[in-house]
Amino acid sequence: MLYTEKHNENRYMQPVAATGAASAPDIDNDLMRRIGAGDQAAFRALMSRHLQKTVRLAARMLGSDGQADDVAQEAFVRVWKHAARWQESEVKGARFTTWLYRIVLNIVIDEKRKRSFTAIDDIPEPVDSRPDAQGEVERREKAARVHAALQQLPERQRAAFILCFYEEYSNREAAEMLDISVKALESLLVRSRRTLRDLLLEDKP
Amino acid sequence: MTTLPPPLTIEAFRDSVDLYSADLSHWPLDLVKPALALMESDAAAQAYFDEALAVDDALRAGDAALRDTSALEARIMAAIGSPAAQAAPAGLPAETPAAAVIAAQAPRRKAFFDFRPRDLFAPGSGLLALAVIGFLVGFQPAAEASDDLGVLFLAHEQVVGDDSALLNGGGL
Numbered sequence: 001m002l003y004t005e006k007h008n009e010n011r012y013m014q015p016v017a018a019t020g021a022a023s024a025p026d027i028d029n030d031l032m033r034r035i036g037a038g039d040q041a042a043f044r045a046l047m048s049r050h051l052q053k054t055v056r057l058a059a060r061m062l063g064s065d066g067q068a069d070d071v072a073q074e075a076f077v078r079v080w081k082h083a084a085r086w087q088e089s090e091v092k093g094a095r096f097t098t099w100l101y102r103i104v105l106n107i108v109i110d111e112k113r114k115r116s117f118t119a120i121d122d123i124p125e126p127v128d129s130r131p132d133a134q135g136e137v138e139r140r141e142k143a144a145r146v147h148a149a150l151q152q153l154p155e156r157q158r159a160a161f162i163l164c165f166y167e168e169y170s171n172r173e174a175a176e177m178l179d180i181s182v183k184a185l186e187s188l189l190v191r192s193r194r195t196l197r198d199l200l201l202e203d204k205p
Numbered sequence: 206m207t208t209l210p211p212p213l214t215i216e217a218f219r220d221s222v223d224l225y226s227a228d229l230s231h232w233p234l235d236l237v238k239p240a241l242a243l244m245e246s247d248a249a250a251q252a253y254f255d256e257a258l259a260v261d262d263a264l265r266a267g268d269a270a271l272r273d274t275s276a277l278e279a280r281i282m283a284a285i286g287s288p289a290a291q292a293a294p295a296g297l298p299a300e301t302p303a304a305a306v307i308a309a310q311a312p313r314r315k316a317f318f319d320f321r322p323r324d325l326f327a328p329g330s331g332l333l334a335l336a337v338i339g340f341l342v343g344f345q346p347a348a349e350a351s352d353d354l355g356v357l358f359l360a361h362e363q364v365v366g367d368d369s370a371l372l373n374g375g376g377l
Contacts, residue, residue, distance in 0.1 A: 040287050047278055052271045065272075072274075073281050080285045139266075146267030165226065166268065186224055193223040197260045 024049075028096035035083040043080055050097065051076065053167070054104055060162045061108040063151045071111060075103045094176070101167075101177045105159055112155065149199040153192050156180075160188035161196070213239040218250050227257035 028049070034042035054075060059068035079086075079100065086099065150158055156178065163174040164185075175185040213221075218240055225232045232240065244251045 040282070040285070043285065044278070044282065047281060051274045051278060051281075055274055055277065056271055069277050069280075072277065073284060076281045077284050142263065143267040146264055165264065190220060190223040193226070193257075193260075196264065197223075197256060200260050200263050201256060 025095050032083055032086045032096055035080065036087060043076075043083075046079070046096075047076055050100060054100065057101065057104055057162065057167060058108060060150065060166060061105070061158060062111065063147055067111060071104060071107050074107050075100065078103055095173070098173060098176050101163070102179070105177065109155060145200065149196050152199060153195055157188045157192035157195070160185050161192040164189060211239065213243045215243070215247060215250055215253075218243050219253055222254060222257045227254060227261050 028046065031042045031046040031049075035046065051072060055068050055072045058071040058075075059065050062068055062071065086096070150162070153161065159178055160174060163169045163177060164171060169177070171182050171185050171189070175182045178185065180188075213236065221232060221236055221240065229237055229240065240250075244254055
């Protein structure tokens with residue numbers, strides 16, 4: 001699709017859910033209110049909705065699947081512990097995902113500071129040379145190149161790029177998550193994309 | 206008379222490609238037409254856009270897929286001290302309208318001391334089945350045994366009968 005009805009505000013926005021059902025933020029808000037009252041079933045429901053994406057965001061930021069699980073766990077334990085505090089954010093109109101992803105990004109930054117060794121999950125798996133595994137080998141090589149390029153970006157550039165390009169948040173939402181202005185986010189996006197372009201085109205076989 | 210949008214410079218075009226990506230549906234509407242016009246007239250602009258497309262494709266091709274997180278879910282439930290962590294049901298799918306409806310209908314009341322009468326159903330029915338099987342299995346060998354015993358009783362009566370005859374002086 002070349003043209004869209006809306007611009008700026010809605011760019012990178014996900015498609016809106018079918019009408020009739022409650023909106024995603026409403027459901028998250030309802031679940032958070034119940035979690036604030038100690039409702040574990042609501043917590044499980046909330047986790048089912050957001051855990052996979054949280055793990056993937058952490059994995060993209062860290063470049064490691066193993067540590068991503070730990071980060072996601074820490075983030076959701078904090079959600080459980082501080083659910084009551086969410087009520088205050090809700091009044092200000094923040095979305096749950098904005099709050100959650102801000103927690104994730106803070107934990108990732110802390111983890112990166114602490115990390116001084118190579119985790120076992122970071123060691124690349126040996127290449128399988130069987131002919132039927134050729135496609136998988138190529139896919140892994142591509143993934144490794146992208147992964148390496150992303151890891152070369154400075155922290156904030158990487159976060160800005162991942163939130164807007166992969167997670168498809170609007171610039172305004174991503175700026176909120178990173179606690180910066182939209183202008184600053186756009187500057188991060190331009191620089192990150194230029195770096196990625198240089199790295200990926202330079203590596204191209 | 207319609208006013209033509211101002212032409213885009215190559216620098217502004219590059220900035221927009223790097224800001225909005227090579228997907229023109231993400232661009233502000235007022236920039237799309239000038240961008241297309243520039244690409245038609247300037248080979249360098251077209252080449253820059255094509256490179257951006259290739260980079261976007263590479264970034265998407267090398268992206269990580271969503272993976273199963275049910276084990277992690279159970280781990281997190283255990284971490285918050287949930288007694289039901291080990292017997293966790295399958296999680297809801299990721300954020301979808303259907304999942305949203307299911308999530309909204311998640312049980313609101315906690316069970317009293319985590320006891321539900323239906324929890325007794327599975328062990329109760331298991332015990333009942335075992336009792337029936339035990340009764341049937343136990344009954345069959347007993348019948349066969351009574352036949353064996355009948356033979357023994359006949360033999361015994363015969364021996365006793367013979368002894369009686371002996372005592373009565375019939376045999377000696």
